[in-house]
Amino acid sequence: MTAGRRMELVCPAGTPATLRAAVAAGADAVYCGFSDDTNARNFPGLNFSPQEMAEGVRFAHDHGSKVLVAINTFARAGDTDPWRKAADTAVACGADAVIAADIAVLDHMAQNHPKTRLHLSVQAAAATPEAIGFYTEAFAVRRVVLPRVLSVQEIAALNRAIAVETEAFVFGGLCVMMEGRCHLSSYATGRSPNLNGVCSPPEAVSYEEGGDATTARLSGFTIDRYEPGMPAGYPTLCKGQFKAGGKTGYLFEDPVSLNAGTMIVALKEAGITALKIEGRQRGKGYVSEVVRAFRRAVDAAEQGRDPVEIEGILASLSEGGRQTTGAYRKTWR
Amino acid sequence: MSIALTLGPTFFHWPPDRLRDFYYRIADEAPVERVHVGEVVCGKRMPFSDPVWPEVIERLERGGKEVVLSTLAMPALSRERRAVEEFCADGHLVEINDVTALPARAGGPFVAGPFLNVYNEATAQFLIRRGASTICPPVELPLATIGAIAAACPDTEFEVFAFGRLPLALSGRCYHARLHGLHKDSCQFTCEQDPDGLVVETLNDQAFLAMNGVQTLSAQVQAVLFSPADLDAQRIRRLRLSPHTCDMVAVARIYRALLAGDLAPVEALARLGDLDLPGTLVDGYTRGAAGSQPVACL
Numbered sequence: 001m002t003a004g005r006r007m008e009l010v011c012p013a014g015t016p017a018t019l020r021a022a023v024a025a026g027a028d029a030v031y032c033g034f035s036d037d038t039n040a041r042n043f044p045g046l047n048f049s050p051q052e053m054a055e056g057v058r059f060a061h062d063h064g065s066k067v068l069v070a071i072n073t074f075a076r077a078g079d080t081d082p083w084r085k086a087a088d089t090a091v092a093c094g095a096d097a098v099i100a101a102d103i104a105v106l107d108h109m110a111q112n113h114p115k116t117r118l119h120l121s122v123q124a125a126a127a128t129p130e131a132i133g134f135y136t137e138a139f140a141v142r143r144v145v146l147p148r149v150l151s152v153q154e155i156a157a158l159n160r161a162i163a164v165e166t167e168a169f170v171f172g173g174l175c176v177m178m179e180g181r182c183h184l185s186s187y188a189t190g191r192s193p194n195l196n197g198v199c200s201p202p203e204a205v206s207y208e209e210g211g212d213a214t215t216a217r218l219s220g221f222t223i224d225r226y227e228p229g230m231p232a233g234y235p236t237l238c239k240g241q242f243k244a245g246g247k248t249g250y251l252f253e254d255p256v257s258l259n260a261g262t263m264i265v266a267l268k269e270a271g272i273t274a275l276k277i278e279g280r281q282r283g284k285g286y287v288s289e290v291v292r293a294f295r296r297a298v299d300a301a302e303q304g305r306d307p308v309e310i311e312g313i314l315a316s317l318s319e320g321g322r323q324t325t326g327a328y329r330k331t332w333r
Numbered sequence: 334m335s336i337a338l339t340l341g342p343t344f345f346h347w348p349p350d351r352l353r354d355f356y357y358r359i360a361d362e363a364p365v366e367r368v369h370v371g372e373v374v375c376g377k378r379m380p381f382s383d384p385v386w387p388e389v390i391e392r393l394e395r396g397g398k399e400v401v402l403s404t405l406a407m408p409a410l411s412r413e414r415r416a417v418e419e420f421c422a423d424g425h426l427v428e429i430n431d432v433t434a435l436p437a438r439a440g441g442p443f444v445a446g447p448f449l450n451v452y453n454e455a456t457a458q459f460l461i462r463r464g465a466s467t468i469c470p471p472v473e474l475p476l477a478t479i480g481a482i483a484a485a486c487p488d489t490e491f492e493v494f495a496f497g498r499l500p501l502a503l504s505g506r507c508y509h510a511r512l513h514g515l516h517k518d519s520c521q522f523t524c525e526q527d528p529d530g531l532v533v534e535t536l537n538d539q540a541f542l543a544m545n546g547v548q549t550l551s552a553q554v555q556a557v558l559f560s561p562a563d564l565d566a567q568r569i570r571r572l573r574l575s576p577h578t579c580d581m582v583a584v585a586r587i588y589r590a591l592l593a594g595d596l597a598p599v600e601a602l603a604r605l606g607d608l609d610l611p612g613t614l615v616d617g618y619t620r621g622a623a624g625s626q627p628v629a630c631l
Contacts, residue, residue, distance in 0.1 A: 074452035104455035149505025
């Protein structure tokens with residue numbers, strides 16, 4: 001419904017320094033969370049105190065950028081106050097929007113802070129007009145972050161059927177499971193995105209050097225094995241090597257990350273309002289580089305420039321790890 | 334208060350004859366109060382199972398069972414969304430497994446299934462105001478947490494996923510199709526070859542997960558085996574048994590005896606172990622540990 005408008009570039013920040021770097025690199029909006037389990041990147045040494053959040057918002061506003069605060073885990077039974085307080089604090093800090101997934105948090109925002117924009121987190125996994133309609137009507141949600149399982153064609157059809165903004169991931173980590181509905185991590189380790197804001201958490205990871213290979217384990221379960229000389233990756237559960245039906249390999253997903261940079265124009269034509277870069281756990285240098293490249297790519301796309309040129313702008317980002325356009329190209333179908 | 338038994342929906346792609354035979358036997362012999370029918374995992378399977386349900390429902394109701402129509406956990410295509418809507422308009426109790434179904438149910442009574450994210454009392458109360466009469470929370474929630482939510486919602490039944498491979502994840506991608514080098518749209522229904530799901534092992538041969546089309550389950554089998562007093566203390570009103578190819582009537586009888594106090598948890602564990610189960614027994618989630626931890630609460 002919003003095709004024609006300039007697309008917004010939404011960028012991650014795990015620290016105040018990264019927030020400033022993202023703004024300087026051209027982020028239209030920065031998303032971040034508080035230093036506790038109210039957000040889905042609950043890693044040690046990461047995220048914002050209330051004071052840092054207030055300062056971050058001031059800095060962003062002074063430079064023409066917005067701040068979106070992620071309160072996107074599920075509130076703890078019998079102890080929902082930290083989630084309500086996080087929402088209140090985000091509003092008090094002047095946040096431009098709160099990103100939430102839990103009905104408890106959404107309801108609290110709708111009841112108490114109706115003037116603050118509410119974005120539906122990808123963790124709510126809303127992928128149909130009916131589900132999105134429910135969240136819009138019940139909580140006046142203004143934007144929906146789409147699950148990373150939809151093709152561009154499906155996104156276009158969805159946008160024709162709904163009356164709310166949509167945001168799509170274009171770069172970074174890729175969940176192959178429906179976000180917010182995956183318990184693989186807690187099955188192996190006891191900790192999960194929904195309960196703790198972590199997936200395949202570092203404290204559960206161990207590496208064992210053998211004569212012929214390095215084995216990466218998660219709470220004792222072998223997730224991957226690397227030949228000598230091969231770089232050992234991080235054992236994210238769904239991107240491990242397993243055996244089934246006589247076959248061995250990356251049965252769920254290869255150890256790849258998302259790069260839908262070449263799909264920017266198609267996503268705009270599909271009615272996407274905002275493009276999101278994943279990676280609040282990433283350092284300042286990485287975020288600066290990725291945001292700067294995507295800033296140029298999005299501007300080029302907005303100016304109607306050649307897709308090959310846009311691809312060239314983003315080519316520098318594809319060194320190192322392997323990348324995929326995920327579900328957008330319909331290859332999952 | 335007494336604790337009832339529910340037979341949850343069948344997650345696997347069973348041929349129509351197998352489905353019919355299975356539910357006829359449940360109708361005649363299984364000591365369960367409530368039976369869920371309907372396809373939950375993959376909309377592509379619905380044309381196969383849809384013709385079976387009317388006769389199955391009739392037989393179950395004749396056998397004195399309360400029937401619940403379970404809806405898709407991940408509806409996407411317009412045909413799938415229409416099916417969800419039609420189920421919600423039906424006179425039977427429905428199980429909602431995705432927010433997509435909420436508007437269509439429009440305040441009518443429903444079961445909030447384990448694929449809905451009910452993690453706290455505020456969310457539970459919101460859904461209760463919209464018609465939720467039974468809530469079966471996500472499988473990763475500890476029993477004490479379910480008890481805390483239930484304490485805040487005294488008029489609603491809380492149900493625990495008590496037996497079967499744990500539903501752990503859903504994807505837009507079909508893993509059976511991927512394994513067989515096929516596309517999802519021309520999948521050839523290879524998931525039918527694995528009526529309890531296909532075991533996924535680690536590289537050192539440890540059974541870990543099980544694939545079932547777009548769904549990933551645990552390879553191990555959840556077995557919540559607590560005394561009726563312990564379940565009552567957490568205000569649990571129902572135990573859910575999830576269908577597998579093992580003798581589900583025997584499974585229901587074991588749980589019935591457990592709930593009647595005729596069988597101690599340790600005896601129930603031994604009896605379950607005698608059946609032809611697809612995996613070893615686990616219950617880590619019930620105590621806030623990794624879900625893959627062996628049964629220990631005895």
